[in-house]
Amino acid sequence: MSAATRIYKGLSRKERAGWIIGLTPVQAFVCVGLAVPVILALAAGRFGQALALGGFCGTAAALVVVPVRGRPALRWLAHLLLYRAGIALGWSRWQSRAVAGQVTDLDEPDLPGVLARLRFPDGPPLRDVGRVCLIHDTGDGRWGATARLTHAGVGMLSDAQCERLANRLGNLLLSIGHREVIDRMSLLVRTVPDDGADHQAWRTEHDVPDAPPLARQASEELDRLVGAVSVRHEVFVTLFGTEDALRRPAAAAGGGVAGRAAVLYRVLDGLEDKLKSLGATGVKWLSGPELAVAIRTGFNPASAAGLAARRHQAGDAGVRWATAGPVHAPAPSPRAYYHDGFATVSYSVLMPEAGTVFGSLDGLLAVKTAGERRSLAIHYETLSQHRSRKAVRRLRFRTGVMRDWKSSKGFNSGAAEAREAGGARAQEHAVAAGHGIVRFAVAAAVTIPDTWNVEDHAAKLENDIAGRFQLLRMELAQDAGFVAAVLPVGVGLPRLRGGAS
Numbered sequence: 001m002s003a004a005t006r007i008y009k010g011l012s013r014k015e016r017a018g019w020i021i022g023l024t025p026v027q028a029f030v031c032v033g034l035a036v037p038v039i040l041a042l043a044a045g046r047f048g049q050a051l052a053l054g055g056f057c058g059t060a061a062a063l064v065v066v067p068v069r070g071r072p073a074l075r076w077l078a079h080l081l082l083y084r085a086g087i088a089l090g091w092s093r094w095q096s097r098a099v100a101g102q103v104t105d106l107d108e109p110d111l112p113g114v115l116a117r118l119r120f121p122d123g124p125p126l127r128d129v130g131r132v133c134l135i136h137d138t139g140d141g142r143w144g145a146t147a148r149l150t151h152a153g154v155g156m157l158s159d160a161q162c163e164r165l166a167n168r169l170g171n172l173l174l175s176i177g178h179r180e181v182i183d184r185m186s187l188l189v190r191t192v193p194d195d196g197a198d199h200q201a202w203r204t205e206h207d208v209p210d211a212p213p214l215a216r217q218a219s220e221e222l223d224r225l226v227g228a229v230s231v232r233h234e235v236f237v238t239l240f241g242t243e244d245a246l247r248r249p250a251a252a253a254g255g256g257v258a259g260r261a262a263v264l265y266r267v268l269d270g271l272e273d274k275l276k277s278l279g280a281t282g283v284k285w286l287s288g289p290e291l292a293v294a295i296r297t298g299f300n301p302a303s304a305a306g307l308a309a310r311r312h313q314a315g316d317a318g319v320r321w322a323t324a325g326p327v328h329a330p331a332p333s334p335r336a337y338y339h340d341g342f343a344t345v346s347y348s349v350l351m352p353e354a355g356t357v358f359g360s361l362d363g364l365l366a367v368k369t370a371g372e373r374r375s376l377a378i379h380y381e382t383l384s385q386h387r388s389r390k391a392v393r394r395l396r397f398r399t400g401v402m403r404d405w406k407s408s409k410g411f412n413s414g415a416a417e418a419r420e421a422g423g424a425r426a427q428e429h430a431v432a433a434g435h436g437i438v439r440f441a442v443a444a445a446v447t448i449p450d451t452w453n454v455e456d457h458a459a460k461l462e463n464d465i466a467g468r469f470q471l472l473r474m475e476l477a478q479d480a481g482f483v484a485a486v487l488p489v490g491v492g493l494p495r496l497r498g499g500a501s
Contacts, residue, residue, distance in 0.1 A: 031065065034058075037053050037057065038057055069472065069473075070348075070472050083476045087331045092332055092479070093329070093330055094112040094325075094326065094328065094329040094330075095327075095328050096323070096326065096327050096328070097110050097322065098110065098323050098327075103322045105322070106321070106323075107288075107320060107322070108321060109321045109322075110321070110323075110324070111295070111324065111325040112329055112479070113480065113483065114479070114483045115295075115325070115483060115491075117137060118136065118138070118489060118491075119136040120133050120134070120288055120292075120321060121133075122288050123257065123260075123264070124258050124261055124262070126265050126268070126285060127269075129284070129285055132145050132265070132268075132286070133291045134260065135238070135489055135490060137490070140495055141244070142184070142242055143240065143242075143243065143246055143260050143264060144182075144184070144238055144239050145238070145264060145285055146237070146238045146285070146286050146294070146488045146489070147237050147268075147275075147283050147286065148236055148290075148294075149237055149275065149282065150235075150281045150283075151233075151279055151280045152279065154279070154358070154359045155362060162358045165278055168274070168278050169278060169358075171274070172185075172274045172278065173436070174435065175271075176382045177383065177384065177385070178436075179267060181246060181249070181263055182239050182241040182267050183240070183241060183245070183381055183382055183383075184238075184380065184381045185237065185238070185379075185380045186238040186377060186380070186488070186492060187235070187237055187377065187380075188234075188235070188236040188238070188375065188376070188377045189233055189234070189235050189376045190233070190234045190236075190298070190373065190374075190376075191231050191233055191234075191365055191367050191372075191374050191375070192232040192234055192304065193231065193301065193371055193372070193373060233365070236294065236488035237283075238488055238489065239267070239268065239490075240490050241267070246263055246264070249263045250262070268285065287318065288318070288321065289318020289319060289320070291488070292319045292321050292324035293318050293319055294487070295325070295487055295488075295489070296319055296325075299342075300327075302340075302341070302342075326340045328340065329479075332478050333478070334475055334476050335454075335473065335475060336458075336478055337478035337479050337482045338450055341449060342448065342450055343447070344447040344482045344485075344486065345445065345446055345454060345458040345461070345478070346443060346444070346473075346474045346481025346484070346485045347444045347462075347472060347474060348442070348471070348474060349364070349442035349444050349465075350470040350472055351442070351469065352468070352469065352470075356468070356469075360468060360469075361442070361444075363464045363465045364376050364444045366464055368460055368464075369460075371449065372446060372447070372457060373446070373447040374444070374445070374447075374461065375447070375485050376444050377443045377444075377484060379441045379493040380438055380493075381493055382439075383438070384436075385431070385436065387437075388436050391437055392424065392431050392437070393428065395424045395428075396424040399417070399421040399424045402417070403421055439493065441493045441494075443485035443492055444461065444471070444485055445482060445485035445486050446458060446460075447486070458473075
């Protein structure tokens with residue numbers, strides 16, 4: 001991805017491309033093992049047996065190799081068995097301990113699924129903003145923090161302004177890659193059906209009893225007409241660093257949570273101005289109660305009105321961690337996630353090989369029905385210079401070996417192979433010039449009341465982006481997809497194993 005252009009190209013390259021005719025080593029080994037019985041039968045002259053074994057082994061090889069909606073058939077089977085086992089054993093069903101009257105500590109998180117591995121300790125005060133809630137991912141060994149951004153959006157910007165923002169985003173990711181503390185950044189945009197709770201609370205506080213009846217009537221009618229179709233946006237950014245990178249400087253800063261917070265705060269201070277250069281007019285690092293509100297309203301959008309009224313009336317800006325999760329979440333269906341009277345359908349967004357432009361994902365946030373909520377999350381991980389150089393060398397070597405092998409056997413390289421080889425060389429030159437490689441994942445979701453037709457609204461989301469991006473529905477993993485697409489906790493990009501490319 002080039003930081004000097006508004007067009008982002010080469011975004012769909014696989015992290016671990018297969019060496020042997022596009023197959024991974026495991027797939028190639030399985031295919032060779034399945035071919036051995038057929039070859040032995042042919043060598044022994046048992047042609048009938050070889051034909052029967054060829055049909056069976058060929059079918060098994062197809063199940064291992066051929067992808068169906070992003071996953072080979074055997075992986076689908078394994079995921080289906082795990083999904084059914086989770087339902088049968090009761091692992092997928094969820095009920096809040098607060099509802100059951102079993103809460104012993106209101107500050108202990110009570111969250112389902114993937115969120116159960118997260119811890120939310122409060123760090124020391126940061127300047128004049130108070131305490132900042134740290135996110136400790138005990139599964140991946142990461143520490144991070146979340147901020148709420150005040151941003152006007154990019155829908156009304158010119159091409160030149162988008163060009164500048166694209167350059168600044170590239171510079172921000174490049175600066176993250178040159179830091180030793182953090183390596184991940186997640187941007188989350190979430191639409192909020194504007195039910196008028198904030199405006200109604202403000203009007204109650206500033207109501208003038210002797211206002212003219214006609215003016216009062218006109219104001220109320222305008223609120224009804226505009227409020228029914230109004231949509232606001234919430235923007236969050238989450239920054240993460242690894243435990244390995246934080247351990248030594250945190251020990252020098254005193255160790256423990258306070259030491260890790262002190263190291264993270266230094267980075268947060270340095271990146272705040274860069275976030276404002278992307279158009280954010282305000283950056284507010286969230287405390288524990290404020291992050292709990294963001295998670296609570298993610299699970300239950302209808303709770304936003306009551307929380308807003310309580311904030312205006314009592315000045316209480318948050319909720320306790322024991323009540324941040326859903327009240328009830330039944331076992332997820334294969335194609336949707338149900339929570340607190342709402343249903344969410346999550347997708348992974350696949351980038352086109354031809355490239356895309358800055359701001360082209362806005363169609364995923366175009367709400368078409370009052371009461372619908374859409375979410376879009378982009379998770380970035382900037383690789384270090386060492387890992388970047390290693391990745392581009394591996395990619396260039398692989399493409400070169402395959403091209404030379406085909407030439408030695410008399411095969412011509414196709415346009416796709418030539419383009420991949422050219423892209424590998426260009427990427428190696430870019431990394432040698434000081435640029436970095438960015439891993440990323442894009443997730444989108446639509447949330448509606450569970451009494452509505454889920455498939456209709458999922459189809460509307462797919463139609464809004466058809467022809468530009470491919471949406472891959474998170475079958476059998478809708479609960480994890482919900483966390484990646486809707487909640488500002490930075491979970492959504494899997495750990496990279498076996499190198500990077």
